[in-house]
Amino acid sequence: TQLLEQSPQFLSIQEGENLTVYCNSSSVFSSLQWYRQEPGEGPVLLVTVVTGGEVKKLKRLTFQFGDARKDSSLHITAAQPGDTGLYLCAGDTGANSKLTFGKGITLSVRP
Amino acid sequence: DVKVTQSSRYLVKRTGEKVFLECVQDMDHENMFWYRQDPGLGLRLIYFSYDVKMKEKGDIPEGYSVSREKKERFSLILESASTNQTSMYLCASSLPQQGFGEKLFFGSGTQLSVL
Numbered sequence: 001t002q003l004l005e006q007s008p009q010f011l012s013i014q015e016g017e018n019l020t021v022y023c024n025s026s027s028v029f030s031s032l033q034w035y036r037q038e039p040g041e042g043p044v045l046l047v048t049v050v051t052g053g054e055v056k057k058l059k060r061l062t063f064q065f066g067d068a069r070k071d072s073s074l075h076i077t078a079a080q081p082g083d084t085g086l087y088l089c090a091g092d093t094g095a096n097s098k099l100t101f102g103k104g105i106t107l108s109v110r111p
Numbered sequence: 112d113v114k115v116t117q118s119s120r121y122l123v124k125r126t127g128e129k130v131f132l133e134c135v136q137d138m139d140h141e142n143m144f145w146y147r148q149d150p151g152l153g154l155r156l157i158y159f160s161y162d163v164k165m166k167e168k169g170d171i172p173e174g175y176s177v178s179r180e181k182k183e184r185f186s187l188i189l190e191s192a193s194t195n196q197t198s199m200y201l202c203a204s205s206l207p208q209q210g211f212g213e214k215l216f217f218g219s220g221t222q223l224s225v226l
Binding site: 101 | 156
């Protein structure tokens, strides 16, 4: 099973701050997904990145796939309390493999 | 609005009981999954199914079984519940994205406590 390491594990910031979190692996992925899970709910897909070096933006969230397709970052600009949640990355190695999930990053944004 | 519905949000059972967790999806997806989620361990795949009456073991199938008699319904069965099966259980169905892996749609989860 390929390992996805997410960092930091916990992050607590003030509203309006910027932050970057990471998802790293020694394995190459054909695609990588980011999910957000709010308390009491299941994860919801935010984005899928496929091409090495790809950058995708979702409002204040910017996702980047590493050039070698082994890692990804998520940058949030001007964080808001609504961004609070557990952020999970999940990688797919292709060839009908199942998604491998990281352990997640718990983000708390204080008003 | 697409939906994956898990029958219970909270469940309390006793050690040794047989437990059924039910999941229904209304998206006509062929693929369905059961995960458990534990603090510090993330999501771990228990079983999945690509078609009716078909099942495949995931990473941690021990102590669990599944049933898929209809396309929209995927049940997780704990034959004899144990305290180490206390966890959040998440059901998901998926829409394959050609060349992009699978897009998973999750239910809201069932928090199971085994006493």
